Amino acid sequence: MALYSSVIRDRFRKPRFRGAIEQPDVAAEDVNPLCGDRVRIQGRLADGRLAEARWSGDCCAISAAAADVLLEMVEGQPVGRACELTAASLLERLDADIRPSRMKCVALPLTVLQGALRTEVTR
Amino acid sequence: MNMGEKTRRDFPILSRVVNGHPLVFLDSAASSQKPRQVIEAVEHYYETSHANVHRAVHTLGEEATERYEAARDAVRAFIGAPSRDEIVFTRGTTEGINLVAQAVGRTLRPGDEIIVTELEHHSNLIPWQMACRDHGAVLRAIPVMGEGYLDLDAYARLLSPRTRVVAVAHVSNVLGTINPVARITEQAHRVGALVLADGAQAVPHLPVDVPALGVDFYVFSGHKMLGPTGVGVLYGRRDVLERLEPAWGGGEMIKEVWIDHAQWNDLPWRFEPGTPPIAGAVGLHAAVEYLGKLGMSQVAAHEQALTGAALEALAPIPGVTLYGPRNPEMKGAVVAFNVEGLHPHDGAALLDQHGIAVRAGHHCAQPLMKRLGIVGTLRASFSVYNTAEEVQRLAEAVAALRGEL
Numbered sequence: 001m002a003l004y005s006s007v008i009r010d011r012f013r014k015p016r017f018r019g020a021i022e023q024p025d026v027a028a029e030d031v032n033p034l035c036g037d038r039v040r041i042q043g044r045l046a047d048g049r050l051a052e053a054r055w056s057g058d059c060c061a062i063s064a065a066a067a068d069v070l071l072e073m074v075e076g077q078p079v080g081r082a083c084e085l086t087a088a089s090l091l092e093r094l095d096a097d098i099r100p101s102r103m104k105c106v107a108l109p110l111t112v113l114q115g116a117l118r119t120e121v122t123r
Numbered sequence: 124m125n126m127g128e129k130t131r132r133d134f135p136i137l138s139r140v141v142n143g144h145p146l147v148f149l150d151s152a153a154s155s156q157k158p159r160q161v162i163e164a165v166e167h168y169y170e171t172s173h174a175n176v177h178r179a180v181h182t183l184g185e186e187a188t189e190r191y192e193a194a195r196d197a198v199r200a201f202i203g204a205p206s207r208d209e210i211v212f213t214r215g216t217t218e219g220i221n222l223v224a225q226a227v228g229r230t231l232r233p234g235d236e237i238i239v240t241e242l243e244h245h246s247n248l249i250p251w252q253m254a255c256r257d258h259g260a261v262l263r264a265i266p267v268m269g270e271g272y273l274d275l276d277a278y279a280r281l282l283s284p285r286t287r288v289v290a291v292a293h294v295s296n297v298l299g300t301i302n303p304v305a306r307i308t309e310q311a312h313r314v315g316a317l318v319l320a321d322g323a324q325a326v327p328h329l330p331v332d333v334p335a336l337g338v339d340f341y342v343f344s345g346h347k348m349l350g351p352t353g354v355g356v357l358y359g360r361r362d363v364l365e366r367l368e369p370a371w372g373g374g375e376m377i378k379e380v381w382i383d384h385a386q387w388n389d390l391p392w393r394f395e396p397g398t399p400p401i402a403g404a405v406g407l408h409a410a411v412e413y414l415g416k417l418g419m420s421q422v423a424a425h426e427q428a429l430t431g432a433a434l435e436a437l438a439p440i441p442g443v444t445l446y447g448p449r450n451p452e453m454k455g456a457v458v459a460f461n462v463e464g465l466h467p468h469d470g471a472a473l474l475d476q477h478g479i480a481v482r483a484g485h486h487c488a489q490p491l492m493k494r495l496g497i498v499g500t501l502r503a504s505f506s507v508y509n510t511a512e513e514v515q516r517l518a519e520a521v522a523a524l525r526g527e528l
Contacts (some may be wrong), residue, residue, distance in 0.1 A: 003472055003473055003476050003527070003528075004469075004472075004528065009528060012528065013528075034468075034484065035466075035467070035468055035483070035484045035485065035498065035499055036484065036485045036489060036492065036498050036499060037466075037498060038498075058466075058498050059466065059498075060466035060467075060468040060469050061466060061469045061528055062468075062469075102468070102472070105468070
């Protein structure tokens, strides 16, 4: 059996949402204390929705795939819905059996995204 | 038969199968495995002689005290310390450094300076950051240059009458660099500074003679040298320990106590408040005997050969970058490397699928990672039970890594 799901391997090799937004409305980054990985997420808002979202960073295949799948799930969605997203739904989309030691790799992009959106909401 | 093939029979865990493959354990720098001699010593102690030490007059109390203090004598001899009063049992290297940083920290005055190096493990950095913060002292760092050697010219320039402490790893836990501790100490003593060497990655792998190094403090952990977790050693030169106030208070570290003051116990117990890691010390005693029988010069030669073989096998693999000295004679039993396009954690997870255990990440040395401009590395490390065949299995698996993700 392959170590990572085909979704993870595919997203790691060919990320769809990796990049930067020139003048983002929201942005945040954070570090995984396990490995020092850094994930940054930027977003553009329009009519209460996350109109566009991109991620960047030096990170492992799990974090990269999680970030990419996450942004696919939330782009175009209302900000409120993006804030409610859980790690469980992300895991389901990754179609992967993630060990406890690597759950932080999945959670990091989600924490970063929701941190970015919260800064907007409270602004 | 070489050392690895002979000794591995003593380590029950090495017969494990991991993910369908015989375990290749190359993460001993994080924590070594334990021979049955150590496991049995701890078991025997708990089954026959356990009680608290230095407290009871009953038979078990006396036996436990005897075992605990015998461990101290064994450790003293193992590192060549002149006196048993200079051997303080701790919970590990980290606790030993914190103990010294707090005790010496109290003597710091604003403007005093502490020198560390860029290649320190966080455990020999953060305690000094805290001491500096609490006492207004200034932290300086010796830069790392080239393949991973300390810039000793820069060190000479950093030293001044303001320097109070120099804290340096004997062997880097990432690069493996064996630092010239004796020379560093001699220069530090000329300006009146104290020297602490972090021996966590040295004592398990090299013959260590603390008087020859000349250091004031030398710290290491039991669990990296075939002993149990939860026990470590702080060696402190007697004249230095005698001048220091204890870092922490509690039972055992006192001679007489009144409600508002107390008189401290003699060395070394003055620095051992609370119930010490008794079973840990008993296990460490067995580990020291085990290593002593192998002979530390033989251990060093065996591991140097494995390190050399690993460097040679990994270097030609496309996409592999090696970190640290390339001359195995200049380094301890660790090889840090990266595979292009592969995050260290993914690399380690893939190797685990082949039953190969290596460490991945920043190795608690983030300033060094920043210096190298990387997030982390893979790290293979060797011990007495590793073999040349295991090094080949590692190299074959690493060569196939890039195609696996």
